[in-house]
Amino acid sequence: MQPAPRLDLRLSAFFKRPEMGTALGFLAVYVFFAIMGGPVFIGAPGWSSWLNIAAEVGIIALPVGLLMIAGEFDLSVGSVVPAASMTTAMLAGHYDFPALVAIFGGLAVGLGVGFINGIIVTRSAIPSLIVTIGVMFAVMGLTLGIAVMIKGSTSVSYVPAPLAKAMLGQFINGMFNVAIFWWLGFVALAYFVLHMSPLGNWIFALGGDRESARNAGIPTRKLTIGMFMASGFCAAFVGVAQVMTYQQAQVAGGQAFIFNSIMCVVIGGVLLTGGAGSILGIFLGTITFAVVNQGVFFAALDPNIGSIIVGALLLVAVLSNDTFRRLAAQASRTAK
Template sequence: MISGIQNGAAPAAKQKSGASGGFGHLLRRPEAGSLLGLVAVFVFFAIVAGQVFVSPAGFASWLNVAAEIGIVALPIGLLMIAGELDLSIGSVIPASSLMVAVVSGYWGLPDIIGIAAGLAFGTLVGYVNGILVVKTGVPSLIVTIGTMFGVMGLTLGLSVLVTGSTSTGLTPDALTTTLLGQFIAGMFQVTIFWWIAFALIVGYFLHFSPWGNWVYALGGDKISARNAGIPTEKLSIGLFMSSGFAAAFVGVSQVIVYQSAQVAGGQSFIFNSIMCVVIGGVLLTGGAGSVLGIVMGTITFAIVNQGIYFTSFDANLGSVIIGALLLLAVLMNDTFRKLALGATKKKG
């Protein structure tokens, strides 16, 4: 467990001491690779795309994308730090959207009931994932693939059975639209502020609460963490529930924004969120990562994803750039992590 906590504690405990240590200390921070990647892609598209990219509309295009992916990427990042993975988010997002649309749109119940049903469903799926992982010992990758297809089939079947269609409309009330579906200045989704709130909450949990070190220890060495008295099973279940809740929240916000829900959709969030987390410096092997890095990785991904449309390049090149960025991020993050750990050992 000691190695797991040390790997994870470096971002949490050493950040303050390195904040004012100059550029050399900056390069030894675990998030240095994410920051350099973010600056590089922003400058690149600002030069290539020109004024339109740095206009309010340009900022809105990638911030709106970053907000939706970012809300999901945060708990996915926690799970990956803990050595787990959740692929079921790809089906939870459309299922929660349809839940709200059917309850409040098709049946006509108050929006708050539909929203509560959608969020409860996502949390329940996360609970089932957690129980199956900790009780069976089957890798979370396999478990969540199974629940993903199960939820997908259940959503399709019930949608057709109840409404006779694979899509359902919804006209939200004024308060619901203001809280979850409003466009500020006609461009910026209110979801951006929800993303900031999620980031602050998750950041406190991971870096300032005692449970944060438990997450790092779980990803570093699960057996040692259990032997040290950390409630690994409850912690794992809680992390899966947070992932399901976040995915459901995105699904709920989508149906409020677009006033329609479909069975198809949400699959892109699986790999996009993982890419954001990896670009943000979270190790695939677990035990290391930070919320700041995840946020920067999400912004970097969103800039590349949307920035390509502001240039004269073939839109298909966006996938090439994202793929290259992912590989480069893995190499850079490993390098900066070694620098950070080396600096920590010297100070210790």
């Protein structure tokens, strides 16, 4: 007679997971914009629109979320995206290097910026928020200065080779960007790292108590540097993909990714204080943000109203995620 109650407990625990708040939020905003946007929004044009947005911001939100779970921030992603774009376009479009060399050059920029962030954060007492703001402005200045010095312009055009275009910037059926599949691959990799490998426990431990994690033998410095490098790499990947997609690099592009990625992570239930969060939550937070972002356009709403909706969604998500987190803790104690 025991199996039934145990099944009930499992179902109860499932519906009290912290991610349920984000999942309900996604369903609510999708239904709202499906009604307001009509058949176009719920059809292929609507799905392709918000999935393309979700793919770009989602690739960056994943490592940003891991850093936030570990108690760190990375605002430099907003400068890495255009820096990687300009590097790729410069190498291939201006100096005529092969596309593969240009792509590696753009990705190397992200890894380098991430390494610098990690080194400064781990070897000083300066909070990562301040460090990455400083690095962001430094990279922005360098990108602008080098672009003007070499090209005399803040933009660089580049027509990618067919293979590079197909791998990183192709639109399937003219609507769905291939970046969507890259994003899903990054989601799978991040899920494995955080929830199925020992690194995940280390990341949670960093966010819970860094000193205790260090005393437990966790290589906190190497792990922190590695996460910052992953963040830089993903931001650079998006920058490179943008060049292949739009065939142009802009110095001013990328700033929106700073707060959009953090917003996706927070909507997904990651605590700003660190120590709690999940990849599923970040994934749901990303698609929720993307639906709102594009739903405003399809519903023909005033952009200012869209900003109000996004702000309200952020506040509601934080409150609901906290509620579901408490319910999840209660369910866990009950199951024991």
